[in-house]
Amino acid sequence: MNIMLVSVTQRTREIGVEKALGAHRWHILFQFLAEALVITGMGGLLGVVLAYVVSWSVGSLTLWSAFQENAGEGDIHLYINAATLIWSTAILSFVGIVSGMLPAIKAARLDPIEALRYE
Numbered sequence: 001m002n003i004m005l006v007s008v009t010q011r012t013r014e015i016g017v018e019k020a021l022g023a024h025r026w027h028i029l030f031q032f033l034a035e036a037l038v039i040t041g042m043g044g045l046l047g048v049v050l051a052y053v054v055s056w057s058v059g060s061l062t063l064w065s066a067f068q069e070n071a072g073e074g075d076i077h078l079y080i081n082a083a084t085l086i087w088s089t090a091i092l093s094f095v096g097i098v099s100g101m102l103p104a105i106k107a108a109r110l111d112p113i114e115a116l117r118y119e
Helices: 002-010 012-020 025-058 082-108 112-117
Strands: none
Touching: 002 012, 002 025, 002 082, 012 025, 012 112, 025 082
């Protein structure tokens, strides 16, 4: 959310120009919400890929089999559960929408004259 708030603050003049040229609130709202969702989606996708790479490269961690023979079931086996992946994607989407909506609403409510004066 902080990244999006900084983005709104840095692009205040751009928002003022867009509004002065006739952009509606929903144009600006959609612009910032889409940016937040792309950032969130890329971060989530990168996290899933990293999780698969780690679980594939590590495979299993020796725990109990280091002390006894044929005790492989006591080791830690890394795998990605589909239900956990779905839940984490849903939570990530919710957080992305909320953290994108608040700065987008702030940007859409800016007065064009005040936004153009901003330095």
